Amino acid sequence: MTLNRRRLLGAAALGMVATACSPKPKPAGSTETAAPPATATSRAPVPPDWNALRAQLPGGLVLPGDGGYELASQSYNPRFDDHRPAAVAHCTSVADVQRCVEVARNARMPVAARSGGHSYAGYSVPDNGLVIDLRGMAGIQVNGDAAVIGGGARLMEVYAALAGVGRALPAGSCPTVGIGGLTLGGGIGVTARKFGLTCDRLTAAQVVTADGEQRTVDGGDLLWALKGGGGGNFGIVTSFTFATEPAPDITVFSLKYPAGSTADVLGAWQEWVTQQPDELWSNCIVSAGSPPSCRIGGAVVGDENLAKQLLKTLPRASSILIQGKGYLDAMRYFGGCSQRSTAQCRPQVEGGQLPRESFTASSKVLDSAVDPATLVNLLDGRSAMDVLLDSLGGAVGRVKPGDTAFPHRKAIASAQIYSSTSAQDVAEVRDGLPSKFAYVNYIDPAMPDWATAYYGDNLPRLRKVAAKYDPDKVFGFAQAV
Known part of the structure; x- marks a missing residue:
């Protein structure tokens, strides 16, 4: 089967909430520049005046029937091409976002x-x-170890800008994922064990809340909720401020194993990965088949000698790649962009070379090792399907579950269940894995008890924050908290 970047990636993201603008000065000691949110109202709906809104948006407003509507209304996944939004607003400023929120x-x-x-x-x-649409708000500014990144920025743009000044941010692998959705759901990535989740590096944000106010947030309940509480729940983030790290050299590795050895390799990998230092992140990708096969991949923050030392206790592989790279080249490798420039690592519709992909996916978060035979049996005889186990622990596990909205701090791995053809297969494998928890950035409309699965014990506090900042449920959707 051809799953393109999914065979290379360990993590992806939502792409639900974000944009760009430098934070404005705020009073010392304050965590919000705007007045407290309004209480719930019962006003009658006011039909949108699209002509008036169009006149206020320099980036443009696209309506059904307009030229370019079909393109403007697309998401990354062609499965959703039948979605018909009433309008697509191309925002270029915070004021644009505020006008759109007011209309909605x-x-x-x-x-x-x-x-x-x-x-x-x-x-x-x-x-x-x-x-x-926040793509017009994708600025990236770096001052020392702080980076202010617009919510419309995509990961490869972020990596390239940071690497250009010798800095790095732990984040995901897919080059076209938005920094907003990734951060707001947590942000699992290939340096997470060393530097933490993306949300762990978030120090401040500018947010347009449901009352249309822009809030500069550097603490308190709203910032806590933005650190893993899920995209789309609390407002529209117009910029993120992150604490970055010096860009490290990274050694990438890939070990392939023959079909029939999967249960033994998976069992060994689960035991091995929990014993590794923070410098190592790894995934184990199990591919459906008769029988299923697997490979182990990953990254070491360090040189090839360290990687070889850490890998020597794994089962013997049929082929091995170990290659030292600079930070940006390593991120291109994991994004499937090793032979492409940053500009080419954009979607085809924006002049890049990366196509859209049709898929169905779900997840589980594993607090303990999965029985290898169970997973092999679940995938035996199926096709066009992968389960990607991404290691957690390290720096991720040293944050308490209640210190941020992301609750899965004691997990050993996340499991992304991914199929290019069958939603039924995804559901059967999901329900066959013995865990009640899941990762919100792989959001699944059919997830049983989804709110508890995604947020665990943090759910009641998240609901209080959502009710405080959005009492009218302006940002409500099917799986809003």
Whole structure:
């Protein structure tokens, strides 16, 4: 089968909420520059005046019937091409976002922000709703170890800009995923064990809340919720401020194993990965078949000698790649962009070389090792399907579950279940894995008890934050907290 980047990636993201603008000065000691959120109202809906909104948006407003609507209403996944938003607003400033939120709030219509457009459920292109497209707000500014990144920025743009000044941010692998959705759902990536989740590096954010106010947040309940509480729940983030790290050299590795050895290799990998230092991150990708096969990949923050030392206790592989790279080249490798420039690592619709992909996916988060025979049996005889186990632990596990909204701090791995053909296969494998928890950035409309699965014990606090900042549920959607 051909799953392109999914065979290379360990993590992806939602693409639901974000954009760009430098934070404005705020009073010392303050965590919000705007007044407290308004209480719930019961005003009658006001139909949107699209002509008036169009006149206020320099980036343009696209309606059904307009030239370019079919393209503007697309998400990354062609499965959602039947979604028909009422309008797509191309925002270039915070004021644009505020105008759009006001229109959606007054009309009581669905509204969602879109940067990467990778929502696994298509939530960033709501039927009969307003899409707030943030690609026009993708600026990246670096000052010392702090980076201010617009929510419309995509990961390869972020990596290239940071690497250009010798800095790095732990984040995901897919080059076209938006920084917004990734961060707001947590942000699992190939340097997470060394540097933490993307949300762990978030120090401040600018957010347009449901009342149309822009808030500069550097603490308190809203910032806590933005650190893993899921995209689309609390407002539209117009910029993120992150604490970055010096860009390290990274050694990438890939070990392939013959079909029939999967249970033994998976069992050994699960034991091995929990014993490794923070410098090593690894995944084990199990591919469906008769019998299933697997490979082990990963990254070591360090040189090839360290990687070889750490890998020597794994089962003997049929082929091995160990290669030292600079930070940006390593991120290109994991994004399937080793032979492409940063400009080429954009979607084809924006002049790049990366195609869209049609898939169905779900997840589980594993608090303990999965029985290898169970997973092999679940995938035996199926096709066009992978389960990607991405290691956690290290720096991720040293944060308490309640210190951020991301609750899965004691997990050993996440499991992304990915099929290019069968939603039924995905559901059967998901329900066959013995865990009640899952990763919100692989959001699944059919996930049993989804709210508990994604947020665990943090759910009650998240709901209080959502009710405080969005009492009218302006940002409500099928799986909003």
